[in-house]
Amino acid sequence: MSGYCGKILRINLDTGEINKEDLDLELAKKFIGGRGLGTYFLSEQIDPAIEPLDRANKIIFATGPLTGSQAPTASRYMVVTKSPLSGTVASSNSGGFWGAELKHAGYDLIIVEGKSEKPCYIYINDNTVEIRDAENYWGKLVWETTDLLAAEAADPKARILTIGPAGEKMSLLACIMNDKYRAAGRSGVGAVMGSKNLKAIVVRGTGKTEPAKADQTKEILKGIRKEIQENDVTAKGLPTYGTAVLVNVINESGIYPTNNFQRSYFETADLTSGETLAEKYLVKNVACYRCPIACGRRSRLDGIETEGPEYETIWAYGANCGVDDLPAIIRANNWCNEYGLDTISTGATIACAMELYEKGIIKPDEINGPALKFGSAEAIVEWTRKMGAGEGFGAKLANGSYQLGQEYGAPELSMSVKKLEMPAYDPRGVQGHGLQYATSNRGGCHVRGYMIAPEILGIPEKLDRFSLDGKALWVKAFQDLTAVIDSLGLCLFTSFALTADDYKDMFNAIVGEDWTTEALLEAGDRIWNLERIFNLKAGVGPEEDKLPSRLLNDPIPDGPSKGHVHRLPDLLPKYYQERGWTEEGIPAEAKLAQLGIT
Amino acid sequence: MPVEVRLFATFREGRFKEKQMEFPQASSLADLLEHLQIAETEARILLVNGTAVSAEHKLAPHDVVSIFPPMAGG
Incomplete structure (x- = not known):
């Protein structure tokens, strides 16, 4: 073995065909895996000029040679497809446990083609692969879907990846959620699953990958773990305060976009900082597969335990919408996770709508919901819910700030590049x-x-x-x-914490290269x-x-x-x-x- | 001279979030850190009025000093 499983799982939703193909390992190494190898197959197998929500688009779930291995943080997988939001290649990354489980089931990649006539989901249990009916899950929120699919799998170790209603309705801001709280967030990848009537992928794997050079790998990974555990950022800063520790340093540097990038300093940013989150709402840290950092936040509000919010989310709904109400940001974050929306693009689109509204371009009588005013905690929560549900004016917002700006004759107010909303740094x-x-x-x-x-x-x-x-x-x-x-x-x-040499050492030991x-x-x-x-x-x-x-x-x-x-x-x-x-x-x-x- | 000092993350523990302080003319950030008993090696990010500086930086009246331990995210 060499870090790779050597198998591609190809599933055609037009025909119901399921094929397990050999992966050319020399080709795999050339593009490493994950994002690189997924992009190679996407480039080879679709015409890049197609419409992203057409059945001809493919969606690829790609692990890397280190995913599911003993390496620290080996949880990551990549969703690669053509983005319906930007029209570019989309490669959207997520952690949690799903990617490692796919590897343990024996697959490096899943390539999903075509479109199912009815809502379906894919069930994988090692060699068993089935396309199953998902009519009962269609329309359900992410957390309920995850619980129901876990119950149907009847295996507490099964890992669930799913879209929410936003993906089903093909919102261009729809993400893919796995393990309830982790998101392949950006580029509208959830809409591509929705366009294929694919609700979810359940994975259970009992195998494991073996490194090519076992003794060398053991020694190298011991050193790598030590570097991560002794680094001030990965051993202290991130575990203590999570990614939201950035709120204050970015704000104090004057690059914290405020009110849709009209300003870059938010006077009350500290009310929404990682320090405040830790003081008032943090229950405990959570870690992805084999992660010694544990930057994830288990937080509690209104009696509900959830995860997050992350730094970028706090910014998108916070300073960028002029809101310093952390509970409101947590509630908006929860709606994103439940409906399956990208928190960055959703918050940034509401911010764009607020500027359009305050400039009198969006009229109060056309929105039928809370006034889109900077600083409104009510607006960020309720408009997120409406976007997820595709309700009224929310359906318009759910296609992102670029389309919104275009429609109102003010595309320059979309703070985006290639139609993807920019994150939290001016x-x-x-x-x-x-x-x-x-x-x-x-x-x-x-x-x-x-x-x-x-x-x-x-x-x-x-x-x-x-x-x-x-x-x-x-x-x-x-x-x-x-x-x-x-x-x-x-x-x-x-x-x-690590250098390029460290990644080279891990790659060589696990893949068996020099x-x-x-x-x-x-x-x-x-x-x-x-x-x-x-x-x-x-x-x-x-x-x-x-x-x-x-x-x-x-x-x-x-x-x-x-x-x-x-x-x-x-x-x-x-x-x-x-x-x-x-x-x-x-x-x-x-x-x-x-x-x-x- | 008056200086506004802002502390973040773990530096707040046992100290404060924000405080108006007095320092002698020509004091440096190193002097300020020593006064607060923060090791220079721990103060990874030092901002004076939002600009990154080193510990040798001389303070001026009414400066806003922001002090951060090593951190990252994204």
């Missing part, structure tokens, strides 16, 4: 991070190259956040390394270019490497980053150069030949 005060937003292959996303680490947090070293010097190369390096980690099947948070760190990072570069090519074929080209005009033209009005704009036009040519692309932003022939892709 690019005007972090030049590298802004470049990363503009060039991310799935649009406005912070987890394709987290430049906040060096520009704000000093990891691995502190960079001047306003400077452009060297930023293009930093962004490329972060994007490539992130592609590697995503494809291995590990959590990105390990990168706060790669250099440079070769592993080149695989990341290969994956990045493959995604770029998919997007070009899908009609999303370099003209979409941009940021909302507000960020380029309107200086931050007040706070610690006052007066700054983002300088994308100065950075983009350097970035294309570092990538080995043409001046127009197209991967050059020589570059593709070097990477072995076309």
Whole structure:
């Protein structure tokens, strides 16, 4: 064995055919697994120009060679499909336990094709794979669906992945939930499941993967665990306060987007911080499969125990909507988890609607719900529920801020890149991070190259956040390394403690290779270019490497980053150069030949 | 000179969230950290009026100082 199971599970919902195919291991290594290998198969097997909600689209659930292994944080899997929100490649990542369970059932990837005539779900128990009727589950919320499917599986160790009503209604903001609380959140991947009448995938696996070099793996993983357990961020900061520990440092730096990016400092941010969450609502930490960090928050409100909210969620519903009411944010987060909505895009779309409303573009008599005013705790909770249920004006909001802005003749008020809403950092005060937003292959996303680490947090070293010097190369390096980690099947948070050499050592020991760190990072570069090519074929080209005009033209009005704009036009040519692309932003022939892709 | 000091995360334990403090002219952040009994190695992120600085940074009247331990998220 070599970290991989060597099997692809292909399920055709048109015909009901279920096939177990051998995975070409040399091909798998070339793209590592997870995000990389999933993108390879998507690129090979669909026409990138298709409509994302057409039955011709495919949805791929891809583990990496380290998913389900003994490596710390080996929980991650990736959902790869064509995004109905952005029209780009979508690769949406999640943790929990489902991905590791799929690996233990003996599959590296599931490729789902076609469309079922009726609501269905997929049941996997090692070699047993069935397409089952899901009429009784259709329309149900995520937590109830999860409990009912677990009861039907009659195995407490079965792991459940499901969409909620938002996915069924093909909301472009629909996510996929697994293990009740974990989300493959972004890019509208839940709508693709809904378009196929696929409600859920239940997995139970009793096998395990074995590393190629057992003794070496044991020794290397011992060292890796030690690094994570001795690092101040992964051993203290994240376990103590969760991701929401960022609220104050991002706000104090003046890059905490407020009122739909009209400002970047929120005076009462601390009321919604990780410190406040820990003090008032935290029950205990929770960890994904084999995670020593345990950044997850089990929280309690109104007698209901839930998980979260995470930093990005707190921001999207908090400062970005002008709301400092943490209980309201927790309730809105719960509606997202129950209906299966991406918390970032849902909160950001409500913020966009609030600006449209306050500018008089959306009229009070057309919404039939709470006034969309910045600062309204009632609005964030109720409009999230309405979006999930597809109710009234909520159905319009449920397709995201880009469509909303377009419809009202104000697309510039959608704070999105490639139609995907940007997360919780104002690019005007972090030049590298802004470049990363503009060039991310799935649009406005912070987890394709987290430049906040060096520009704000000093990891691995502190960079001047306003400077452009060297930023293009930093962004490329972060994007490539992130592609590697995503494809291995590990959590990105390990990168706060580990180096590229550490990932190389784990890959070599578990997969049985002898790669250099440079070769592993080149695989990341290969994956990045493959995604770029998919997007070009899908009609999303370099003209979409941009940021909302507000960020380029309107200086931050007040706070610690006052007066700054983002300088994308100065950075983009350097970035294309570092990538080995043409001046127009197209991967050059020589570059593709070097990477072995076309 | 008056300086506003804001502490975050574990630095609040046994100390405070936010406080107006007085320091002699030409005091540095290192002096402030020593006064608060926070080791420089633990104070990973030091902001003065939102700008990242080192412990050697000299304080000015009415500065807002924000002090954070190592942290990350996203």
